[in-house]
């Protein structure tokens with residue numbers, strides 16, 4: 001017979017701002033024991049604020065922020081937007097400029113014949129830049145020009161307001177393993193994981209290491225969902241039993257690769273999705 005309950009469930013989900021791309025995904029929602037979350041933009045707001053600018057010499061704070069923003073204008077990463085917001089005015093370059101986004105690392109660009117790098121430790125190491133490591137917590141963006149280290153910009157993010165209650169509810173709904181994966185540094189990840197009482201977290205992962213970690217976790221779980229929002233989350237979303245994209249600010253690649261898309265980027269929407277899936281099950285079987 002035609003599974004009318006599935007259509008009802010999908011319709012109810014859509015009324016609640018949850019796009020479910022097929023009835024089988026409602027079924028999968030009912031069987032989850034593990035949910036793995038990306039950190040930035042998924043658990044945290046992805047709304048970074050510049051909290052520190054450390055300058056080597058010969059530049060003002062405003063010059064540093066402007067140069068960083070010139071490079072970061074080519075990225076959609078939440079980090080990039082925070083730097084653009086902190087630099088009140090900066091030179092705009094055309095979209096076909098010579099630049100490359102290095103996922104899990106930062107941005108490289110050639111602007112006015114200068115090679116500029118803006119990104120994390122990994123990006124600096126890869127380019128043999130002699131940089132000064134930031135000690136304070138937060139996410140550090142290191143800036144280099146023509147092979148020379150110029151400055152570090154420290155930015156901080158906040159945990160989404162509904163994350164803590166959503167995670168507590170997921171536990172009562174039978175999710176026994178709540179895990180976080182991130183490309184961000186260990187200290188920042190540990191702070192988020194302890195505040196939310198997560199079971200596990202894995203930090204400083206490159207996009208392909210996130211996929212490898214998912215492969216490993218898939219073997220240990222009954223049914224695993226991954227929740228993410230970024231470009232480099234797409235392979236992980238595709239590989240998981242169930243891929244859930246935060247669609248409000250999420251990248252097109254993530255939305256495309258996902259099985260379920262949350263139209264607003266609230267972790268509590270996952271609780272709603274699980275509740276709708278449970279209700280649908282009663283109607284179908």
Ligand code: ADP
Nearest residue numbers: 039040075077080104105106119120182183184
């Ligand atoms: P997450 O797993 O937390 O979503 P990403 O994989 O998107 O993080 O990025 C991992 C790390 O790569 C960031 O914490 C940051 O250090 C660096 N990074 C990524 N994109 C940028 C960018 N546009 N500018 C500076 N640093 C970046």
Ligand code: MG
Nearest residue numbers: 038040041230
């Ligand atoms: Mg992300």
